Amino acid sequence: MATPMSAARFRDALKDEGLRVVEVGEWKTHNRNHVGPWGPVHGVMIHHTVTSGAEETVQMCYDGHSSLPGPLCHGVITKDGRVHLVGWGRANHAGAGDDDVLRAVIAEKALPYDNEANTDGNRHFYGFECENLGDGEDPWPAVQLDAIARAAAAVCRHHGWTERSVIGHLEWQPGKIDPRGFTMSSLRARVAERLK
Numbered sequence: 001m002a003t004p005m006s007a008a009r010f011r012d013a014l015k016d017e018g019l020r021v022v023e024v025g026e027w028k029t030h031n032r033n034h035v036g037p038w039g040p041v042h043g044v045m046i047h048h049t050v051t052s053g054a055e056e057t058v059q060m061c062y063d064g065h066s067s068l069p070g071p072l073c074h075g076v077i078t079k080d081g082r083v084h085l086v087g088w089g090r091a092n093h094a095g096a097g098d099d100d101v102l103r104a105v106i107a108e109k110a111l112p113y114d115n116e117a118n119t120d121g122n123r124h125f126y127g128f129e130c131e132n133l134g135d136g137e138d139p140w141p142a143v144q145l146d147a148i149a150r151a152a153a154a155v156c157r158h159h160g161w162t163e164r165s166v167i168g169h170l171e172w173q174p175g176k177i178d179p180r181g182f183t184m185s186s187l188r189a190r191v192a193e194r195l196k
Contacts, residue, residue: 017154031089081143094121097172108164149190
């Protein structure tokens with residue numbers, strides 16, 4: 001079990017990993033803590049946004065939309081490799097997922113197939129939304145893929161986790177396809193390399 005790091009430590013961990021960080025609005029106090037707890041945290045979840053345009057994507061992840069209030073993650077990784085901090089605390093990114101997957105993440109073992117949605121993921125995961133249309137054709141620039149790996153590694157490094165604590169939304173919640181356009185195994189390999 002891990003206590004979430006402070007907002008300042010999160011920002012500094014990302015910078016220490018060589019990332020360009022942009023602080024958005026009142027991100028340090030922007031959260032959904034009034035609807036439930038955040039923590040203990042057990043891993044990092046990666047998403048794609050189904051949007052294009054950095055400014056619009058960051059604003060949507062900060063504000064949310066009519067059916068899902070923001071923040072929709074902790075950091076938005078745009079195509080230029082910058083990490084925009086949009087919330088700190090409970091965020092609407094993971095939703096309900098599979099308790100067997102959570103147990104595997106905690107144990108840092110191979111993930112089982114996600115066939116249930118019975119566990120609150122917003123409580124237990126750091127979330128990064130990554131700017132991409134998610135259609136399998138929108139490219140993932142090398143600088144963005146590097147930033148995703150660095151962001152995940154920064155969180156893992158702080159908590160002493162391995163790359164097995166990094167999962168995709170598609171590995172957590174049945175019916176989700178994100179992130180689409182690269183494999184989570186390739187991302188975990190990048191994270192493992194950074195953690196060496």
